[in-house]
Amino acid sequence: PTGFTNLVEMLAVLVIPAALVFMYGRMAGNRRQGYAIYATMMVMFLGAACVAYVAEAHGSPAQHAAGLHTHVIAGSTGGNLEGKEQRFGIAGSALFDVVTTVTSCGAVNSAIESFTGIGGAVPFANLSASEVIFGGVGTGLYSILLYVLLAVFIGGLMVGRTPEYLGKKIEAREIKLVALGLLITPLSALFCTALATASKAGRASISAAATGPQGFSETFYAYLSQANNNGSAFAAYGGYVQPNAGNLGAHGIKFADLVGGFDMLLARYAPILFALAVAGALAGKRVSPAGLGTMRTDNPTFVVLLIGVIVLVGALTFFPALLLGPIVQGLTGHLY
Template structure:
């Protein structure tokens, strides 16, 4: 890696760390219903929402009613978005007169934005009206993110409470997350993006003539208001087809830095929320350290691979070294205003979380460079993770880690003073097994069925990587893509939608069930035989569990795609 790469990586992570602490402590106050500086403004709005919706904020529920409320809310919001897409031709704020979205694509998109995946098998500016973009997609960017954060708050309460039968009220958590966290941050950052040149208007598209005399249509619209929440809420769906590689979504290096910080901010902050709410800040720092180490372990080889480019080009005399006149390395699919380092950092960050926004095309990365985003998702996106899902995902992995530690010392495993027994382990293993199941089975089917094979743009291992990546991002609720796969077909629209729904809800339910189970338990005092979960040994044990679980479940599939492609390229047999 070049020295400037190290500096950029270090500066970015220092800023992430600096942001995460105050934001995490602030969210702890929000979820504990403690007073904040925004209460005078937002508390009356909160009470009005409860009155209109018939919600009693003083009533809490156990994990099962909490999960049912989350599922019911998600189902209703998904139906609403589906109907909005189908009927958009007849609705206002459609100056381009765009037709209704076809049924299969509308179903896929509704499932995508409801699950916080934001996978897009369409070109946003050519498919969706301003009304659908705002009322449908942007609102889901807020609400699906808020639902994920709400579930994280419920899981935290499960470990923080003693002998409790409840873990919170979903409707209260959803409301407070939206009002106190997502809306204020989005308002501030959206105004910053407008200042930097991101449009936010209702104007019709501009028909222009290029200097060569060719006609060109320039899309615009309410972009800034959707742009920031897609990163802040780790949603990822772009207003434009090129996503954050488009100058109207991400015009400058400064907006690029801001958007990358937004991707990590809430996920990183929730580790400190966890530490504060369980009464031990060191526990939060331990989870933060695990995520940080895994982030650098992915970003470093991704940057290195892209900076070194394709060794076969060097053999035929093409100079790929960085110099004063060229960036060097593999610049295919990357924006010159960002370059290799910021592109690879973004690709790592967006797949460490469930964001999926892109500022470069992952399909054009080297095999090793493309493998890193895929592995990030296959680890369960616990590296700062999706808003909420990353935190409860790493807590499940922590439960597995303390169980292994307990086996090694011959004691009943404990985490934060709660005994981890058979019920918690069964739920944790269910969580772990669901993830590869919903990814690998449809990937295998797509690799052998004509309906799946017909959409591949590349034969051989790279084509398989495109398919595996598509279902990996769907199961991980990420939404990014290799971009070389034609996914707007009946087969992919339906199967990817099903994987997105299973990846979101079938994994959230066991996590909530674990929270409900441990909430009912008493806290036992630490003894000489208790394995501490706030120190260096636990950090590396947890890293080992995360990596081993990911390797055992996905290595064989990865070996058929990016790994063999990298070996062929290095051996000079792939051009």
């Protein structure tokens, strides 16, 4: 592949998920609803891409500790090129990583584990958003629509009006189902990560070279990626059993295989059930005409509110775990 084919691959990953957002607006009978959701996705996507690029272009702690240059010179793109190919450079690698973690693609053209602390935190953040940016394979838009309903509910409470979305009133039953649908994936990923790091069998799957925050990052990313149907990885974490005289080359089963299977089963199917329950609850309600007090969900104000809700929920859920892994590496500059 070349830089051009790398761009074509990224466009191929995004074109259908992005188009489905506009299709949703047409199906809802209000194209501006689709535009608002698309704007939300694009702002978050571009923000993630910018952070990843700047972090990688700045270089790694190892480069700065060794006194190596990290700026662009003839024959070098500069920055942290560990685990990356020269033909793609920093920009092509960082952008590809963002594209494949905001969707459930999971392909890579560079080693995510070799990213800097802050650069590596970007795919964590993308996965923590639970496929709200351009949706996921087999799940589509339901993740961000759950956040839309939550944002409508919060906005309605702030202005003292009954929350409504597309003329349907959002009441306690729907919000309970929305909360369950949004929390089950983080719960699964965090529970499996805690179990893996607290048990001897779980720690055996961490590579011997990864210590401290790096080992935790490997573990957390593995279960977060599986919970979100992504497939990318901090590569050293695994369930592979090395062939030896006792197992005759068989793969064997390790802790990571069993817990990873549970993680995928719970985090992928349970949210679908809650999303269907929300859809069923709203389908049976009558459409109320919009009034003067109805909060609009197709303007820039709602886009800002929706982004704030997504970021706030993600931060409250995952920030403590991220502090133990990529963020502490990025802020301390230590080599682990």
